[in-house]
Structure formats: C-alpha cells, structure tokens
Amino acid sequence: MSKAIVSSLYDSDVFRMACRQFDKAADAINLPDAIRDRTKYPKRCLAVALPIKRADGSVTVFEGYRVQHNLSTGPSKGGIRFHQNVTIGEVAALAMWMSWKCSLVGLPYGGAKGGVIVDPNQLTPTELESLSRRYMQEMVNFVGPHTDVPAPDVGTNEKIMGWMMDTYSNHVGHVEPAVVTGKPIALGGSQGRKEATGAGVAYLAKKYLEDLRIPVAEATAVVQGFGNVGSESALALAGYGMKVIAISDYTGGIYNPKGIDLPKAQTYVQYQRVLRDFDGGEPISNADLLELNCTVLVPAALERVITDQNAGRLKCRVLAEGANGPTTNAADKIIEERGDIEVIPDVLCNSGGVIVSYFEWLQNLSSFYWDRDEVMRKLFGILDKAKDSVEYQKRKFKFSRRLAALTLGIQRVADAKECRGLFP
Ligand code: NAD
Numbered sequence: 001m002s003k004a005i006v007s008s009l010y011d012s013d014v015f016r017m018a019c020r021q022f023d024k025a026a027d028a029i030n031l032p033d034a035i036r037d038r039t040k041y042p043k044r045c046l047a048v049a050l051p052i053k054r055a056d057g058s059v060t061v062f063e064g065y066r067v068q069h070n071l072s073t074g075p076s077k078g079g080i081r082f083h084q085n086v087t088i089g090e091v092a093a094l095a096m097w098m099s100w101k102c103s104l105v106g107l108p109y110g111g112a113k114g115g116v117i118v119d120p121n122q123l124t125p126t127e128l129e130s131l132s133r134r135y136m137q138e139m140v141n142f143v144g145p146h147t148d149v150p151a152p153d154v155g156t157n158e159k160i161m162g163w164m165m166d167t168y169s170n171h172v173g174h175v176e177p178a179v180v181t182g183k184p185i186a187l188g189g190s191q192g193r194k195e196a197t198g199a200g201v202a203y204l205a206k207k208y209l210e211d212l213r214i215p216v217a218e219a220t221a222v223v224q225g226f227g228n229v230g231s232e233s234a235l236a237l238a239g240y241g242m243k244v245i246a247i248s249d250y251t252g253g254i255y256n257p258k259g260i261d262l263p264k265a266q267t268y269v270q271y272q273r274v275l276r277d278f279d280g281g282e283p284i285s286n287a288d289l290l291e292l293n294c295t296v297l298v299p300a301a302l303e304r305v306i307t308d309q310n311a312g313r314l315k316c317r318v319l320a321e322g323a324n325g326p327t328t329n330a331a332d333k334i335i336e337e338r339g340d341i342e343v344i345p346d347v348l349c350n351s352g353g354v355i356v357s358y359f360e361w362l363q364n365l366s367s368f369y370w371d372r373d374e375v376m377r378k379l380f381g382i383l384d385k386a387k388d389s390v391e392y393q394k395r396k397f398k399f400s401r402r403l404a405a406l407t408l409g410i411q412r413v414a415d416a417k418e419c420r421g422l423f424p
Contacts, residue, residue, distance in 0.1 A: 004037035009045075010067075012089025014303055018096045020329050025406040028399065031414055038422070039414045042069040042092050043110075048138040050116065052130040063117050064135050068148055069095035070110030072424040073416045075146050077102060077354060078112040079153025079182075080135070080160075083302075086115035090303070094153075097324050098354070100409030101347040105386045107358045110413075112148050114139070120155045121273070129163050132156075136164040140171050145178035145365065151357050152182040152228065154302065158194060162187050178364035181357035190360035192375035193353075197322065198232025198300075199376070200352020200383055204344050205296045205320040206240045207387060212342065214295060214317065217241040222294040222316070224248050224286060225301030226265065226275055229322045229350065233298050234262050242296065246289050249275045250301070253289040256281025291315060299326035306331045314341060321346040336400050345402035347409055348390055355382050 022040050025031075031039065045067040051059050065088045068076040078098040081091070091113045098111030116135055120128055136143075143150060152161055161183045168179045177188030185191065192199070209216050219242045223234045226249045234244045243259040251274040254260060261280050268278045290297065290305065293315040299305050300322030306314070311331035319335070321327065324346050327335070335341050356379055363369050370378075394404035417424065 004041060006041060010042065010089040010092040012087050012093070014093040014325060015089040017304070017325060017329055018093035021402070021406055022096070022410065025403060025410050028397070028403055029407045029411055031410070035414045035418055039070075039410060039417055040096075042067050042095055043071050043424075044068050045088065045092070046139070046142050047088065048135070050131060050134045050138065052127060052134055054127060055124045062131060064115065064138065065091045066112065066114040066139055066142055066148070066150075067092045067095040068110065068112045068142075070099040070413055071147075072420055073103065073110050073413060074108035075110070075144075076112035076148040077107070077109040077151070077357065078114070079151045080114035080116070080156050080164075081153040082116050082118050082120045082131075082155030082160075084117060084119040086117045088115075091115040093303075094324055097347060099413055100406055101351050102354060102409075103412040104347055104390070104405055104409035105351045105355055105382055107354065109149075109354070109358070112150070113153070114150055118155075128160070132160045132163045133167045136167040137171070140168060143168075143179060145176060145361070149178065149357070149361055150180045151353070154227065157228065158182055158184045158189060161189075178361050181360040182353075183360070188360070188364050190356055190363055190375060191370065191372040192379070193356045193360055194228070195232040195236070196356035196375075196379060197229045197350050197353030198234070199236045200355070200379060201229065201233040201298060201300070201320050201322045201349055202236030202240060203352070203380055203383055204349055204387060205237060205298070205318055207384075208318050208320075208342055208344060209295065212317065219243070219295035220245045221296040221298060222246040222289060222292045223298045223300055223322075224253070224289055224305065225299070225323065226269060227300070229353070230298070230300035231262075231266055231269070233300055233320075233322050234260075235266070237296065237298075238262055245294060246281075246284060246292055247275065248284070248286050248289050248301075251276035253284040253286055254278055254281040255284040255289065255292065296320055298322045302326075304328050306335075308334060311335050312338070316341060318342045318344065320344045321349045324350065332400075332402065343401055345405045348386055348401075348405045351386065352379055352383065355379050
C-alpha cells in the first residue's frame, strides 16, 4: 500500500477540489496504489521574488510561481496567471487539470501552470512589462521549448507572451519562439490562437445542442467573464446563431433579452478596460447572471463560481465550462442528481486553447506556418475525436461526463508513468 507523505504546501480549497476529482476518477478506474500518488501530485515547483521599479521610483517585490505537475509525457504546458488572489495551491490545481486536459485530447505534453500575485490593472504598461520580463528571467532555467512551455491565462495576454519570448531569446542568444505560445502573430504566434479557446467552447456547445436536438438558432447563451475566453466564446456562439443575452466581468454584468451587441461590447472594453456602465442592457450581478434562464451557460472567469449554493437554481440546459474548475465538487453532485443539465467539463470544453498552442509550438519548431483554415480544421477535428472518446467512456462505464473525461486523461498519464518507471 503506497501512501504519499506530502506537506501542506499546496493546501487550499481549489487544490483539495482537484485532488477530490482525481481520487474519484482513480477509484473509478481502480488505479493501482503503486501509481496513484505519483500521478496525482505535482512533480516540482519554483517560487520566485520579482522586484520591479515602479513609476514613482520605488521598488516593489511581487511573488511568482511555476508548478510543473507532470513531465512524463512531454514538456509541460500551461498558462501564466496575473491575479491578486493567486496562491501556489491554485497554481498547482490548475497545473493538475492541464495534465488531464493535454492527455485527454492526445497532446504530447504534461501539465503546468504559473502565477504572480498582482492585480495587473494596478500597474502602468511599463511596470507590467518589467514584471513580465522579470518573471521570465527568473524562469529561464525552469522552462524551455522541450521542458515547459507557458501561455496566457487570466490577466496575461499575447503582448505579455511577446515580452516573455523576447526575454528568453535574449538570454539564450537566439530567437526561440517555441518557449511560449499565445504570442503575437508577428513573433511566431499562430493564426487562430487568440480565439481558439472560445471557438472550441462554442463549437462543443453547438455539437451538444445538436445531440440534444435543440435548434442552435433558437438557443440563448449567458457568458460570465468577458476576457479572452468569454468574449471569444460569446462571439463564436453568436456566430452559430445563438442569442447571447448576458455577459459580465469582475465589475458586474449586462442583461439584454433581445441579445447583446457583442462587437459594441468588445469595442467598449477595448477602450474602457471593463464592462462597467456599458449601456447595452440592464445591469445584473454576477450571482444573478449565473441563474438566468438560458440554453447555454458559459462560466469563463475564475474557478469555484458554481457551488452548492446556486447549483440547484441554475436554469441552463448545457453548462459549457470555459473557465478551469468553475464547478465545486458539491455543486457537481447536485447537478448530477438533477440530471437535467449537460455538463461539458473544463478539461474538454476549454481544451481548444492548448490544442492551438500545440499547433503554435509545432509551427515554431518547424518554422513552417499554417493558415487559419488549416488551424481551425485541425482544431475541430481533435475536439470531435475527444468528444467521441468521452461519450464512449461515459456510455461504457455509466460515468458522468466529467468522470469520463478525467478517467481518460488520468489513465493515459498513469500508463506513461508506468512504462517509464519511477524517475519522471
Ligand atoms: P482574462 O483575464 O482574459 O479574462 C478574465 C475575465 O474574467 C475578465 O473579463 C475579468 O473581468 C473576469 N472576471 C474576473 N473575476 C471575475 C469575477 N469574480 N466575476 C466575474 N468575472 C470575473 O482570462 P481568460 O484567459 O479569458 O481566462 C478565463 C478562464 O478561462 C480562466 O479560468 C482560465 O484558466 C481559463 N482558460 C483560459 C485559456 C486561454 O487560452 N486564455 C484556455 C483555457 C482555459
């Protein structure tokens, strides 16, 4: 009987939530004790102090992390989050989910994640650049095209990835675009990467509506979070003919039963940075928004927003998890018992981002670039295959869709570890 001897380093609500998901999946597939703990726990992490000079001449030290959960199946892969509530436990949970996600969709990657405790909205553009470059400078010996490949997440974007790629390249003495993905096209970014996560969310939501025989043109959608994933999901859902009736960001939401003017909202956010005071509908709180009557609900902000407090009151038909970990274990149980909501679990639903990140990395390593049609065709092909494998697993073992997705992802990582032995 193996038993991990672990510290409380990662202990947090969100890490415990990811561990409970893992335990449930490991039990469901009878994962042997000998392989369990080394599949479950992160392989290694780095915590760094990041001093930067402020606009007023003072110096502030920020704290940053990178957690590499699994290095057995290829370089690790995962975004970098800039947010005031980042903890190493949250980063570890996100790294764990990246492992199952990459494995589920068949990418030759392990999972990783990074984070810095900072509210990027409080930094000047110059301070943001200094912090981004400083973070990569501290990570130079920990990441790399064949070790660990970061990407954008909450609070980071393609501009930041460009600064990080430049910092790494300057350090190694040659241009190394494959060290991060989600870069500007001018620096080797992929066509379609910016919209990939949202495009994947919307594509899968449409596919599940078709399975349910719900006409897409009669469907309504509600999207929480209007950053990269939320805004691109909303636009792509609308592109399929759905009416997006509510959107939100951390300043609150907008509800319009006639449909939100999304390009107008996007332009507004481009200039105002937030949705606050956008006049495209009635104001609505984030809590009320999640309980709106709609066909498709897309949480696309932070984790743990669907809880045992609101799960019983959701009024959607499809819950498309654009965010990572938006549904707590307790909420998951309530939704399962209700049986009237189709959940597209995060590891499947938002995998479009890492799939096109993989394409970007391939293009960088081969210096051969694809057009957008090719990127999108290949993305939807991988999503179709992953969806089919999840549905097959779900039917075969009478699992929930989340359990089906997690067991597939976890099994493949465990198999690779079994083949390789104890070291990786
Ligand atoms: P982002 O920073 O571009 O956008 C985040 C959005 O969420 C912003 O509109 C912000 O205002 C909003 N938000 C923050 N706190 C909120 C709150 N308490 N209530 C409501 N809205 C809030 O980040 P993103 O890249 O779009 O990531 C969103 C989610 O999608 C995260 O869970 C992330 O891990 C996940 N994800 C991102 C990608 C990617 O490619 N960027 C890929 C897969 C999954």
